[in-house]
Ligand SMILES: Nc1nc2c(ncn2[C@@H]2O[C@H](COP(=O)(O)OP(=O)(O)OP(=O)(O)O)[C@@H](O)[C@H]2O)c(=O)[nH]1
């Protein structure tokens with residue numbers, strides 16, 4: 017957090033604060049009168065603690081913040097945490113009411129809090145991160161007037177707080193209520209009752225049901241993301257669900273027209289995901305517990321755990337369970353919005369009657385045509401669009417990736433890039449020298465270095481060894497990979513090395529074929545994705561959180577299903593997100609997907625829409641077979657190698673367009689791969705870890 | 707009813723990155739070793755049928771990533787475990803020293819009902835490397851640690867060659883079964899409440 021962005025302010029100058037003072041506590045209670053808050057604002061609820069001027073930062077600019085009031089209340093011996101943004105005029109016009117409500121934390125019982133991490137830097141503001149047992153975390157809560165210590169002390173008086181043995185800034189919340197008690201008490205809370213899923217099935221049948229739909233979605237909204245709708249009841253236009261259904265109505269009339277003209281084309285093209293071949297029709301579907309209970313059925317059990325290639329992604333419609341319909345009529349949408357892919361950039365020029373070296377030259381010439389005489393990319397948007405709709409011919413990747421990754425600036429000239437390369441080559445050599453000059457004697461006394469090197473050594477020999485570029489003993493490319501990763505762990509000593517990094521580096525080295533160039537491309541990529549590997553896993557938590565918001569927006573029945581089945585932490589998507597589908601596709605396809613995502617053409621967070629697209633394709637399987645967390649995780653892991661890239665990207669595009677601004681608003685600013693907060697200390701770390 | 711529920715036994719394998727957790731699991735379930743397993747990202751599990759007396763059980767073996775910073779994920783995976791297998795590499799002192807961390811972290815995150823008596827099994831892996839010449843943790847030292855933690859059973863294995871792997875998992879399965887049965891007597895009511903909740907959420911209320 018840069019201190020100069022906003023000085024610590026006198027509270028009387030703070031519009032948010034002033035507004036809250038005027039409204040007083042009565043209106044705070046009123047703004048809080050949604051269903052969830054019944055329990056917290058009930059007469060029995062006792063206010064334990066109140067702290068004003070606790071803020072969250074929805075964007076990277078310190079000046080853009082949402083201030084609010086943090087409260088601890090207690091009812092029936094359960095402690096609740098709430099954070100309510102101040103109502104009234106916002107101090108910053110860029111912040112919408114939607115932003116405010118997105119982040120509202122409405123009475124979360126401490127029985128659902130797993131841990132609290134505190135950050136009390138000597139310089140800059142103190143903040144805490146509250147992590148729920150589901151694994152999701154709220155955005156950091158900044159204590160503008162200090163007082164994190166007092167807050168924790170207060171919490172400690174009411175729940176059992178234990179300091180983590182791993183990290184002295186993490187406090188684990190232990191609740192001693194028995195699971196039985198917890199279950200019973202949760203039954204009293206109206207908001208935690210499952211809502212008839214039928215209500216949310218058909219968002220399109222008339223005006224009154226859109227009201228229904230709105231209520232339903234707020235009722236079943238997961239607590240982490242729980243949007244305090246009540247404060248904004250009159251502003252219907254801010255309800256994403258309602259917006260969606262209106263959009264849909266408009267678009268559906270288009271679809272029918274559109275579909276008539278294109279049906280033939282669509283069916284011939286749609287050979288991947290949307291296959292109309294339903295061979296699972298006669299396959300009985302059993303619920304999981306039944307199946308395990310009966311050993312005679314073990315054969316079926318086998319089937320469930322090893323899906324055959326063709327069945328994995330097919331929506332088998334026959335099941336004993338009524339699967340709520342997809343509110344988006346997803347099939348039609350993606351047909352309408354997801355444009356067919358073009359051949360990869362540079363492909364047209366490819367002819368089979370010429371030698372590979374000439375082919376390569378021609379591809380390069382194609383790219384050169386996009387540059388001005390001095391080598392600047394004239395229209396970066398056109399380039400990104402072209403790549404988004406078809407990827408890049410392999411020979412061209414080495415030219416284009418450095419631009420997409422941000423290592424080369426689009427407006428740089430040939431000469432400038434030449435110069436950059438040579439400067440960076442020397443810089444790389446210097447960085448590499450840092451660890452190469454460590455003598456065996458020094459290494460003996462340098463545990464952290466030894467451990468890092470050990471970890472990297474173990475990982476590079478486990479990375480893509482079946483791919484021919486890295487095949488075989490004493491492979492030089494494997495050595496290069498090791499050197500680059502070790503050098504990176506010195507270049508970014510705070511972040512260090514983390515598993516998954518070698519997965520990212522491998523295709524980059526394969527494409528760039530040069531150690532220094534690969535290193536700097538990797539550095540550029542890590543500028544955006546470094547937070548995936550951060551020790552507090554905050555980058556991953558924000559992305560999983562954003563994914564849950566997107567699914568809630570784009571498929572509320574599926575969201576409800578995950579909620580009811582304790583799957584809301586989305587950990588089953590962890591691998592997808594950590595290494596951006598690297599393990600889900602074959603090598604060439606991964607490179608294709610990456611370059612499409614790196615264009616940031618429709619969204620910086622296209623990968624999240626890819627997640628939603630795949631989940632939606634499997635929705636009726638997931639819900640129809642009543643998968644529990646374990647089964648779902650296994651199912652998702654086994655999708656690896658069975659996802660059709662082109663149709664998935666097309667679906668994701670459709671979803672991204674459909675979600676529009678509501679989609680963008682569901683993703684908290686700063687969520688990777690957006691560039692992280694510019695606060696100088698990207699990875700502030702404790703000293704006691706690797 | 708209770709006997710049905712207990713046909714699934716959940717086992718978690720923990721230990722530092724690279725000690726051979728994935729290799730051990732694959733050696734036991736698929737009877738093979740490959741030099742090309744990738745570093746584990748997130749978590750996965752394999753299942754294997756085991757027989758005790760005349761009953762069949764499904765052993766569900768969870769393999770998670772070994773790097774420290776992924777530990778916070780554990781909370782989603784450790785719950786309901788019947789046995790926890792701690793693995794270290796006999797050629798790496800650090801992996802042995804970290805056993806305490808793994809054990810404590812597991813107890814915190816899984817919060818078993820009876821932490822004192824929760825069954826752990828320790829495995830010292832990679833005994834084949836360099837014919838044991840690069841070994842740095844002695845059997846004696848490992849056994850002393852086991853004794854200090856309430857007599858944890860100990861096995862020395864090679865996931866590569868297959869030495870002792872079957873034996874270790876036999877013991878693991880047995881301990882898991884024992885702890886699973888105790889738990890049944892321990893908390894029958896809560897389990898039933900959970901089950902009826904589950905049924906309510908299957909979407910038949912509309
Ligand atoms: N010689 C020998 N090598 C082994 C043995 N077990 C595993 N390895 C090797 O050690 C390395 C790590 O094995 P993994 O099974 O992937 O380790 P892991 O514990 O699953 O590691 P993470 O997934 O990173 O937590 C691999 O290169 C294996 O081939 C063994 O018993 N003997």
Ligand SMILES: [Mg+2]
Nearest residue numbers: 727728745746
């Ligand atoms: Mg592994």
